[in-house]
Amino acid sequence: MARKWLRRGLVGVALVLAALVLRVTFLRPDPVPVTVVAVARGAVEETVTGSRAGTVRSRRRATLSPEVGGRVERLFVRKGDRVKKGDALVRIAADDVRAQVTLAEKSLVVAEAAEREACRAAEQAVRDLSRSERLAKDDVLSLGLLERAQTEAGMTAAACEAARARVGQARASLEVARVGLGKTVLLAPFDGVVAELSTEEGEWVTPSPPGLPIPAVVELFDPDDTYVSAPLDEVDVGRVKAGVPVRVTFDAYAGRTFAGKVSRIADYVLDQREQNRTFEVEVALEDAAFGKTLLPGTSADVVVVLARKEDVLRVPSYALLPGGRALLLSKGTLVSAKVETGLRGAEWAEVVSGLSEGDTVVTSLDRSEVKEGARARAEEAR
Incomplete structure (x- = not known):
């Protein structure tokens, strides 16, 4: 009987152990x-990335308008054209100014002729006075005639000086007229590319008075002097220093990375609505030749490398x-x-x-x- 209960006990223990094994095996x-x-x-690397895409910019960019208003008589360029310093860009119709130049030129011719005539008379009066003085010394000429010769010499000399003054005035008037005519032609201030042209022949343009913004007629930039401008979050303003290395990528050159350095850091933080406050850094590319091929306005992504091990x-x-x-x-x-x-x-x-x-x-x-x-x-x- 005892053996029977012992066997039953062992079987029970075995079943419990089996249940535990199954629980651990299947429920684990x-x-x-x-x-x-x-x-x-x-x-x-410890890096700083731009808060948004940067932009390729030209260091030399000018918005130009004629100094005088009027009808556009001729456009010498189109958008995208390359120009040299001094090239004509736009000419304003200026028949009245040309007429003023012509009138001033003719006035100068008349004044110069009058000057020659007056000064020849003055020279002749000097010669006559010299002759009269010799004759008076030899008691051949009376004192009254000598005084008349002296008076004539003085009057003709004054007339010559007045004629010369009128010539100077005529030349100044001609210069003023020519300057006015020059203002009707808009010239390129430097070698560059026409970025924008906002007028057509026959349209009327108005110069921009001080304090009143009027769209420029021509926008010009120098494509040979570009840099990358990138906005960085203001929290990094104390970490970024001039001269630290930068990696730049361009959507237009996918798969390529270009090395550069921070060349300048803005002295102020931009506070723009609905955007984080940022400060601008300028990046100069190491490959200057490649930089000259970039078009201003191209987007760029910038990674500033603060430290590297x-x-x-x-x-x-x-x-x-x-x-x-x-x-x-x-x-x-x-x-x-x-x-x-x-x-x-x-x-x-x-x-x-x-x-x-x-x-x-x-x-x-x-x-x-x-x-x-x-x-x-x-x-x-x-």
């Missing part, structure tokens, strides 16, 4: 799939948890490790201590089941 949660990356050596132990920045910790996958279990970091950028962080080369660090941290102590298995990143 599956390992959590995680993406991982091995700690390795490489470069780490080569061949250091690194881990992806997004693999670090708050408090400077990381999860390691060790023998199928997630283990927490305290990580001391050095230089840290948006993509990579330098590992000073806490991790070793080859350690497997978890990067898929956005799931609640990914936590210290959980069973896990590595899967390929998608």
